[in-house]
Amino acid sequence: MLILRTLVWGTAHGHQIGKHIQRTTNDFLQMQHGSLYPALHRLEKRGWVTSKWETASDRNREFKYYRLTEKGKKQLLVEELQWKQMTEAVARVMWPTAEES
C-alpha cells in the first residue's frame, strides 16, 4: 500500500521509493530497501504498476522507473479503505467510547 501511495506522486525507481518511505516516516520504517523489490515485482505481476527503463534526470544513467496504473489507483483506494477500517476497529477495542464501556 505504501508503495502504491508513494507512486501516486509520479514515477520513481526502487531506490527512490525506499528513500521516500524512510524519509516520510521519519526513519521509523527503517527497512532495507532491497526488500522492496520483491514487493514491486509482485505489484507489477498483479498489474497495479508498470515499469520502464528510463534515463535519470539528474544522473547520466538508466534506472527502472515504476508507474501507477489505473487498476493500481483503484487498488490503492481499496487498501486505504481497508486500512482505515482496521485502525477504527483497533481503536474501538483499545479506547472504547463512553456508550460502549
Next chain:
Amino acid sequence: MRWWQLKKRDADLERELRSDLELEEEEQREKGLSGEDAQYAARRAFGNPTLIREQTHEAWGWAWFERWVQDARYALRQMRKSPGFAAVVVLVLALAIGANATVFSVLNAVLLRPLDFPNADRLVQITSMKNGKPVGVSGPDWRDFATQNQSLDKTAIYDQWRKNVSTSQRGDDPAEVLVGLASPQFFEALGIQPLLGRLFTEDEGLAGRNHVALITEGFWKAHYQRNPTILGHTLTINDQPYTIIGILPDTIPGWLHGAQAQLPVFEPFLPEPGVWSESARAGRGDGALGLLKPGATVDKAQADLARIAGNLASTHPVDRGVAISVVPLEKMRTGDLRPLLLLLMGAVALILLIACSNLAALLLARNTARQREFAMRKALGAGRAALIRQIFTEILVLSALGSGLGLLLAWGAIRAMRMSDPGMIPQLLALTLDWRVVLFTLAAGLGTCLLFGTAPAMLSARVDAAEALKQGGRTSSGVSQQWFRRMLVTGQIGLSLMLLVAAALVLQTLERLEKQDLGFRVDHLMRGHLYLPPVRYATPDAITRFCDELTERIRVLPGVREVSVTTVYPPRDGWHMMFSIEGRPVSRLEEVPSTIFGVVDANYLRTAGIPLIEGREFSQSDREGTLPAAIVNQAFVKQYFSRVDPIGQRIELGAPASLIAEDTWMGAQRETVTIVGVMRDNHNQGLTLPVAPQLITLFRQTPKVNFGFKDLLVRSDVAPETLEQAVAQQIHALDSQLPLSEVETMNQYIGDITAVNRFTSMVLTGFAVVGILLAVTGIYGVIAFLVAQRTHEIGIRLALGAPRSAVVWLVSLQGLWMALSGVTVGLVGSVVTSRSLASLLYGVSALDPFTLLAASTGLVAIALAACALPARRAANIDPLRALRAE
C-alpha cells in the same frame, strides 16, 4: 510472463538491482565515506541481493519450476558421475517397459481394439450345441429362430465353401478360394455398405436366381486393377457364370468364417438346393449372427433362443438334445488365444515387478553410499521435502530415459514380430504401435518411477545428519534398509522361479505335442486338396473314374511311392456320421451313435502309413457291385465291440430310417457296410484330444457319400515339396480347369497346428531368461554391497586368523539364504498359479515335481554363482588395507 522469458527477466532484475546499488553507493560516498566503506554501507542499507533475487523469483510465481529444473540438472550431473549405474537402470527399465509395451500392443491388436462394425457391441454369434460341442445351425432351425425370436433386431445365416473361382469368362485357370455364402441380412447386421453397386436381395437366395456375386476391394484391386466398369463382369465359380453386382469393403474379418485371411468373394446363401427343406433340419454346419435389439442383453437373447430351441425339440425329433448358445461376437475373435494372452499379461507384469524391485534395491544401495552428501545438504538447510523431491527428480529423469528407450525397443520388437511369420496367429498382422500403447508406456514409466522410487526416497531422506557426517562415510545403512533390500531380492528370485517353471512346462508341452506318436507316418508325405465341380462331374461314377485315372498317373511319377485320394487324414477331424449296428436297434434319436467318418480309396492305409491290426485292408477287388467294406479303428472296437469280434459285423450308415426319414448325408436310402478290418488308432480330433471312434469306407462303394471334395495324399521317396509341380501337371493334364490347392507337407501342416504353442514357449523362455538375469543382478548387487560394507569386519577376521574359505562361506551363506527363501516363495507362487497355467499344457502336469525340483535347484545354483565374484573379492581382501582405509 512465460517461463522461457525467465532468463531475460532475471538479467533485467540483475541490472535493476545493480543500478540501484550503485546509486546507494554514490550516496554513501557523498555522505563522506571512503570507497570500500561506502560499498559496505551501501550493501548493508540495501540488503542481501541473493535473498532479494530469490524472493523476487518467488514473486514471479515460477519458482517451483526453477527448482525442478535445478534438480533435474543436478540429477543429470549425478548420472554423468556414475554412468554405469545410470546405464544399468535405464537398460533394465527399457527392457521391462519395452516388454510391457509390446505385450500391450499384442493385446490391443487381438483383444482390445473394438470390432470394425457399427453397433459392434450388439453383435452376437449364435451356435447350436450338441453334447456340449458347438455345431453349426441348420437352415430350417435358423428360419424358426428368425421368425420366432423377440430379442434380435436382425439375424443372418451364412457359410463358407471352398470353390474353384476363375476371373476369366471361360473359366480358365481357376484357383481354389474360400467363398462366403451370405444372406442379405448378413451385411445388414454387420452394417456393411457396398463401395460400388448393391448387396444381395432376398429372392437372390432362391435356386436359379443366385448366380450373382460380391467381391471385396482387395480382390478387385488384385484381379481387376480397380476397373471402375467391374459391375456386370462375369466370375466363374465351379464352372458356372456369376455376375458381379457390387464391391464390398475389406472389413469382413476372416475369423468370422474360421479362416485366416478375409474371404474375397461372396455369393447368396444357398449351399444346396434343399437347405430349407425339412429334411435338412439335422444338417447343422452353418454359421449364424444376430444383432441384438437396442436394450436387449446377451442373457435375454440366450433365454429367448433357448425357449425357441425347446419348442423345436418338442416338435422335431432331430432337434432333441440340441441346445443353443449366444455369445458376443467379440469373444469369437480371440478364440483359443485367450489363455495365451492372459499368460503373456501375467508374465510381463512379473517381469516389470522384478525389474522395479531390482531398481529399488540398486537405488537404495546407491543412496546409502551417498549418505554423506545428503547429510551435508541437510546440515546446510535442505528440508526433508527438498531431499525427497531431489531424489524423485533423479528417478523421474531415469524413468523418462528408460521409457523412451523402452518405447523404441517395443517398436523394434513389433516390427520384428510382424515380419517373422507367426503361423496361425493372423491377428498379429494388425500389430502397430498406436497412441494407446504410447500412452500406456508413459503411464507405465511413471508408475514404475513411483513404484521403485518411493521406498528408496523415503528411506534415504531419513538421514541423521550428525551421525552420517561423523562416521566419515562408512555409515551402516539402517537395518530397515538392508532388510528391505533382501526382501526385494527374495521376491525377485521367487518371481523368476515362477517364470522359469512356466517356461519349462510349456517347452515340455511343445515337445510332447510334436514328438508324440500320431499313429501314422508323418515323413515324406504331401497333401493337397481338390474340388471336382458337379457341373463336369455330375455322377459319383465320374468322380471315381477321375480319381482312378489320377492315382494311376501320379503313381508312375518318379519319386512317388504311394498315392491315395481320400477325405480324411490324421490328425484332422473328418465328418460325423450317425450309424446303427445290425442287431442293436435304437429307439430314440438322441441315442443313435455317431462316428468320425471318411471315404477313401484302396491305397489309403498304405499311403498314410497306418498299420492294420486285424482283418484285411481295402483291396482292388473291392469294387462297385461287391460287398461294401469298411475299416474301423481300435477306439471304435473298444466302444462298440469290446466283447465281440468286429470283423463281419454289418453297419448301416445314417440315422435309422425308422426314426428319421431322410438323413443329412445318406438321404432317403441307407447303405450298409461290413467291417473287414481294424486299423491302429491315430489322432483324429486334432493333436490334443483323445482318439475318437472312426469308420472309413471306399468312396467307390458308397456313392451316396462320394462328393467332389477330395484330398490327395502322396507318399514320396524324395522331399515331398519337389513333387508339387509334377502332381499339379498331372491334374492339369486330366482336367485343365481343376486347381490343386492347400499343398503342403504333413510336417508343415502339423507345424501350423502347433504354431501357437511354439510362440508361447518362445515368449515364455525369453521372459524367463530376462527374469533370471534381473534376479542375478539383484543378488550380485546385494552381496557385493554387503561385502563392501563389511570390508572392515572381514579385514579384522582375516587378521585374526580366519581362513579365507571361512570368509567365502560367510558371504555365500548370505546368498544361499536369500536364494532358498526366494525359491520357497516362487514354489508357493507356482502352486497358486498352476490352475491357470494348466489350460496351456499337454501331457505334463502344472505341478510336475521333476520340473519344480529342477528349476529350483537350477536357480539356487545360479544364485550361488552370482555370489561367487563378491565372495572371491571378499576372500582376497588384504586385511592391512581394510583396517587402514578409514
